[in-house]
Amino acid sequence: MTNKVFHPLPYPQTLESARAYFLLHGINRSEWARHFGIDQQAISDLLRGRLRGTWGEAHKTAVLLGLKPNPKTQAAA
Template sequence: MLPNRTREEVRDAFSAHGITVVEWARAHGFSPDSVYAVLLGRTRGVRGEAHRIAVALGLKSSAETPNPMVWPSNGPDRPVETQQEGRMSNN
């Protein structure tokens, strides 16, 4: 399992990949406002969407996703399926 990233490392990764937070959020099905809240530390990511965002960004680890950060490879308008999406249900 990889060590968790810091918020600064995640922000640097966005710059290095030339992608905006909004593009990443939309590609992963998250609210851009919620992603910004997690990145700025306004939300700790303990449960719900904030937790899923923190895991997807690599700020937190999860037993289901040991290396969670996935950058969109299909362009910003086409979401990338992550490991989590296949396991989640709408129940």
């Protein structure tokens, strides 16, 4: 087990910038997914545009990737 500390990506991100973030920072997406308890396939599907992150696990993953704002930190409209 590694002692790496992972953080959610800063919002807002595009699909391209989220992919680049992992490469630029040398972050292994599988390790990052395990750290947050999410499925690595959901990350790949979101970054390839196969999922929209509308609800459930896909939404949680989209928030962590910075593709969607965190509803817990956004003011109610």
